[in-house]
Amino acid sequence: MTLEYAGKTFSAPLELMNFAARHVPGALKLSLEMAWPYRREDWEFAAMVGQGLVLERAGEVIGTAMWWNYGEAYASAGMIIVTASAQGGGYGSRLFDGLLEATGGRSVLLNSTEEGLTLYKRRGFTAWGTVHQHQGLLNAVVTPNARDDVRPATVSDLAAIQVFDGRATGMPRPSMVAALADVGDVVVIDKEGRIAGYAIARRFGRGYVVGPVAAENAEGARLLILAQLATLHGQFVRIDVDAEHGLSDWLESLGLERVSHATAMVKGQRPVSDRAARMYALANQSFG
Known part of the structure; x- marks a missing residue:
């Protein structure tokens, strides 16, 4: 998104912040864009039992990354989405690096699509199984x-x-x-x-x-x-x-x-x- 002031155009700043209830509508819009069949209630439940990060620009959610804490040693991660218009700009990496930092050194589990494998392997993830x-x-x-x-x-x-x-x-x-x-x-x-x-x-x-x-x-x-x-x-x-x-x-x-x-x-x-x-x-x- 761009802003105009005094005849000049500026890019709105991009902010990485904690996922909050107000981000649910934007997150739902992202998942619908990806043809993921989440309901609003599914996002609300995921946020209630876990925590996450969003990338926001001028009030618009352009990316999400959620994680769930399982004790001092483990966490799972998912619902990692970046809007299509912003893909390829390093936003997915910024989100995911923020998520890994937030998990506090825990071992992190996730289930990856083919598209996500390269990012996760670069961050030190190894494959151990398949989910059907x-x-x-x-x-x-x-x-x-x-x-x-x-x-x-x-x-x-x-x-x-x-x-x-x-x-x-x-x-x-x-x-x-x-x-x-x-x-x-x-x-x-x-x-x-x-x-x-x-x-x-x-x-x-x-x-x-x-x-x-x-x-x-x-x-x-x-x-x-x-x-x-x-x-x-x-x-x-x-x-x-x-x-x-x-x-x-x-x-x-x-x-x-x-x-x-x-x-x-x-x-x-x-x-x-x-x-x-x-x-x-x-x-x-x-x-x-």
Whole structure:
């Protein structure tokens, strides 16, 4: 944007600042420009549970970069966008460098599109896996397995779910899990009073997202996903799964097409699950 004064034209100054509630409309405009299906509510939720930076010029948001704090050692990053008219000017690098500084030396996780790989590799990120994005209208009638150990969660389950999530991710995420559970529907695997897995389904984007899904094995993950899908017939559903666990062909058999992939990357030390609990589907590609 340019300003005119006394017959002369000046470029408006570019400011890097902390993301605030007033930036949500501008951030939503950016994501719509990128054809990312975020709703205003999705931006508001992301800002509530995390923090971020914006590049602003004369009140206009031209770039965003968000991050979420998982204890003293880890963070995840995402929702990194620069408006098309400003791309190629080093703005993405300025935003991302500011984000890395804000994370305070934590190991940072992110899921990168092909377009972002070069920037992240230059900043010391290394690839460690692949995330498959599945989505579509759920036209198949899904019948959950009739098992007594899969049930809706109760408020009293939250602490055990948070512990299980920490085991599955290798990171302390109690605040994130509590926030997701507060806005979503949660099912658990209950092994005689011991939580052995959980899945959350919530409104997101064009419909619903199923994730996180954490379980002790792939069979448990499928049971939890089926329990959630059984309530979502006719809805648009998205699930982002770790490619190494082999759920993609099964999800496609249910009508949830694999539409894209992202490269899982880390700068620093990758968190490790305790192997008796694993994360099978993400809350979304930004939160992890």
